[in-house]
Amino acid sequence: MIATGEVTTLAGSPKEWGSRDGIGADARFNGPTGITIDGAGNLFVADGSTFRKVVMATGEVTTFAGEEWGSNDGTGTAARFDYLQGIVSDGAGNLFVADNYNHAIRKIVVRTQTVTTVVGSPDRMGVVLGPLPAGLSEPWGLALGPAGELLISDSAENAILAVKL
DSSP, rough: TTTOOOOOOOOSSSOOBOOBBEEEGGOOBBEEEEEEESSSEEEEEEEEEEEEEEETTTTTEEEEEEEEOOOOEEEEGGGSSSSSSEEEOOSSSEEEEGGGGTEEEEETTTTTTTTEEEEEEBBBOBBBSSTTTOOBBBEEEEEEETTOOOOEEETTTTEEEEOOO
């Protein structure tokens, strides 16, 4: 807790890896990178090829989207990712995640668990400016700008990009 200066484990177990749903220390992660909260007491975690949900009150971890490596839009575990990175919530029930090796930004509608590609394409590497889907190389970090634009750090191209969705 920040107020007490105490470090605790919400979910997973230090030095133990895997991809297992569970509660608290029984859950396993496989290289978690980006995290964000949705304002309803849920933490979302980019975890390799899997997108996980953690109920902060209980520490319960469930697989929210993806299960295997690949590139596929879909619902829940039918979606496929390739090395997830940064995540940002738009505050309206949507999450955006940087799908690094698919060179894309994916949108996840929390209510339906529907995953769609909104920027970039897995079959085209390189920054391409202009109309969507445009192009990315290796998107890493995400943020929302003051006008609601999606800000993307593209690590391979050494650029910060802005997208009006």
